[in-house]
Amino acid sequence: MGTVTHALPDRHPAGASLAVLDLGAAEPVRVYLGGLGSASTVAFAEVTGHPELAGHGRHILIDLIGSGWSDHDDTFGHTIDEHARTVIGVLDELALREVTLIGHSLGGSIAISLAAQRPDLVGHLIVAEPNLDPGSARSPPRSPPPTRTRSPRPATRASSTSCSKPNPNTPGRWPAGPPAPCTAPRSRCWPTARQRFAHSWPPSPNQAATSPANAQPRT
Structure with missing residues (x-):
């Protein structure tokens, strides 16, 4: 594998190293650009070794800045046009013209640019799954998600006719007769244990003696 050092224009004075795999010789010259994060030197190696292509012309596989075996550069903008300019620098350094330029995905958009x-520099252009309107490599900002509001739940309260309640004139005692069936949520009704002592009124002596209100603490 050969390495070409190319100074990124107006970005990095020392330059960044681009990994370039140069195979074969003579014409035609095919240049391969891989997709986002892809190592072209690996992804296209099997293609260049195909019997229909191996030994026929020259194959140049270029890893983009930040991908494959090429350097990462924090000062590089990684836009499609900037990637295209780095590849242009490689082709100029190798004195190549009218190449067959092959790009996949992001590499296809870079090839178009x-x-x-x-x-x-381009004699034939072959792209697979590119963005045909490359523009900028950066995605447009997303709009914030819509704000969802919840309507308040209406308060549910048990009415005096839906649940049995203590007699307000006699605190802690139940009204005469069995308790009415509770149709409100369980959390809003009196506990079932209290209703067990409200089957009759007034309570019998045995019932009054066993009522929780008259229970004596254990010693």
């Missing part, structure tokens, strides 16, 4: 910037 390269062909628009330097049509003299």
